[in-house]
Amino acid sequence: MNQISLVRHLPGPAATDALGAELALVARTGTALLLEGDLGAGKSTLARALIRALAPPGLAFDIPSPTFTLVQTYDQTRFPVMHADLYRIGSPSEIDELGLDDGLHTALLVVEWPEKLERTLCADTLHVKLAGSGPSRTATLTARGTCAQALARLAAIEKFLDETGWSDAARIFLEGDASFRRYERLYRGGSAYVLMDMPPRPDGPPVKDGKPYSQIAHLAENIRAVVAVNHELLSRGYSAPRTYAYDLEQGLAVIEDLGDNVYGRMLLARREMREPMTEAVRLLARIAAEQWPETAPLPGGKLHRIPVYDRGALEIEASLLTDWCWPFLRNETIASDVRESFSAIWSPLFDAVEPRQRVWTLRDFHSPNLMWLPARSGIARVGLIDTQDCVLGHPAYDLASMLQDARVDIPFAMADELYEIYYQERRAHDEFKEPEFRLAYAILGAQRATKILGIFARLSKRDGKHGYLRHIPRVSRYLERNLGHPALADLRAWFATHLPASLRESKSP
Numbered sequence: 001m002n003q004i005s006l007v008r009h010l011p012g013p014a015a016t017d018a019l020g021a022e023l024a025l026v027a028r029t030g031t032a033l034l035l036e037g038d039l040g041a042g043k044s045t046l047a048r049a050l051i052r053a054l055a056p057p058g059l060a061f062d063i064p065s066p067t068f069t070l071v072q073t074y075d076q077t078r079f080p081v082m083h084a085d086l087y088r089i090g091s092p093s094e095i096d097e098l099g100l101d102d103g104l105h106t107a108l109l110v111v112e113w114p115e116k117l118e119r120t121l122c123a124d125t126l127h128v129k130l131a132g133s134g135p136s137r138t139a140t141l142t143a144r145g146t147c148a149q150a151l152a153r154l155a156a157i158e159k160f161l162d163e164t165g166w167s168d169a170a171r172i173f174l175e176g177d178a179s180f181r182r183y184e185r186l187y188r189g190g191s192a193y194v195l196m197d198m199p200p201r202p203d204g205p206p207v208k209d210g211k212p213y214s215q216i217a218h219l220a221e222n223i224r225a226v227v228a229v230n231h232e233l234l235s236r237g238y239s240a241p242r243t244y245a246y247d248l249e250q251g252l253a254v255i256e257d258l259g260d261n262v263y264g265r266m267l268l269a270r271r272e273m274r275e276p277m278t279e280a281v282r283l284l285a286r287i288a289a290e291q292w293p294e295t296a297p298l299p300g301g302k303l304h305r306i307p308v309y310d311r312g313a314l315e316i317e318a319s320l321l322t323d324w325c326w327p328f329l330r331n332e333t334i335a336s337d338v339r340e341s342f343s344a345i346w347s348p349l350f351d352a353v354e355p356r357q358r359v360w361t362l363r364d365f366h367s368p369n370l371m372w373l374p375a376r377s378g379i380a381r382v383g384l385i386d387t388q389d390c391v392l393g394h395p396a397y398d399l400a401s402m403l404q405d406a407r408v409d410i411p412f413a414m415a416d417e418l419y420e421i422y423y424q425e426r427r428a429h430d431e432f433k434e435p436e437f438r439l440a441y442a443i444l445g446a447q448r449a450t451k452i453l454g455i456f457a458r459l460s461k462r463d464g465k466h467g468y469l470r471h472i473p474r475v476s477r478y479l480e481r482n483l484g485h486p487a488l489a490d491l492r493a494w495f496a497t498h499l500p501a502s503l504r505e506s507k508s509p
Helices: 013-024 043-054 092-096 146-163 224-235 263-268 274-289 311-330 336-352 395-403 412-429 434-461 466-483 486-498
Strands: 003-010 032-036 071-074 081-085 108-112 125-131 137-144 170-175 182-188 191-197 206-208 243-247 252-256 295-297 303-305 359-361 370-372 382-384 391-393
Touching: 003 013, 003 146, 013 043, 013 137, 013 170, 032 043, 043 081, 043 108, 043 125, 043 170, 125 146, 137 146, 146 191, 146 252, 224 243, 224 252, 224 295, 224 303, 263 274, 263 370, 274 359, 274 370, 274 382, 274 395, 274 412, 311 336, 311 434, 336 434, 336 486, 359 395, 395 412, 395 434, 412 434, 434 466, 434 486, 466 486
Parallel strands: 032 108, 032 125, 081 108
Antiparallel strands: 003 137, 071 081, 125 137, 170 182, 182 191, 191 252, 243 252, 295 303, 359 391, 370 382
């Protein structure tokens, strides 16, 4: 999609403010918002509304017109914003001195009077032309590049909310970062809900046997997985979000808002976490004790298949280290014989983690996706989000995911106590062979750490998201601890020779 145009009627200043807030929902760095119109057409009103909507709720700060300063920058916002007014510019050389090109690397660029530009600033632009007299105006929006996709998505969301009876809800950006999913918080009637925006995942390039990475790793390709998995979890007494409205083709859903008690934030705030963490461990023990289906029902009688977390998925995930982390750390492509030795070491380890009975494995059972719901009882106090990549796998994987959290520190002493609680819970409810499980825990913990090191390097190198690099030392420590298991001696030797801890941590901020 190269270009898309829409026309919006703006009956007054409030409608202009609302348009600015709506555009803030999909705004991003590296793009340019060009505001054209006569004096008094509402360009500054629209810019201020967008900047205000990008700031945390309740944060008050001045948003002056840059008519005389020419450029005003904002760091209080979700990401940096550079607001430029070119009205007083007399020549192209003056524009060059403003540093707009440099700003595009790290900020959203908002430009009033873009007619003064004699060249295209970037490929990803949203041009808004305001016209009309008095309080009533029209806004013609023309988008190119990635902005065209964002504008088309806004139109699809507006249509979905209108058709499902949610068009009266106030919308605020909630989250959207490393994945292709995006969330908004909806407010209606004094209650909060969540809009999940999960367009069908486009296939990436083939990486093995003609298949893209997402297919081999069994990553969810659309919102059907969310609706089906959450429905099944709810039917069994787990606190996944309820679904109130959905469009499976468009990848949109209004779901239950489980609040703000995210485990990760609670841990960072040094809240008392013994009870929430213990309950999450008990939840995993209960999952391990249940029989889990290979499919989950969808509306209309269709079924979503729960893929098996097979060797192919484990192998392709581990290869992220050699594909991305190796060149990131060593500034060279890995030699074929070193890559082959890495794969050969994993082969018998993956044989050892073939489970006696597969259970639903959420794969991202960690602090960003666990919510504390103290008003509920038992394991229902643990809210579960981002369930779409659920697979049939080994129960040790999700335990390792939780106790070896990549985003926050889980002290080894705390992890050991929680592991013991899990052990006691499992021993009380089913046949549990602890040495066998501990081996699987170490192998899958090492595999997950290996995968995450590759993902964080990819996010930095390919996507420019360098903030994830600060987590590498923590993930490296988990990896070292897993490698301490005697069965992982060959893998430990490989890392010590080729990617030792000192090298892995050298590129972290």
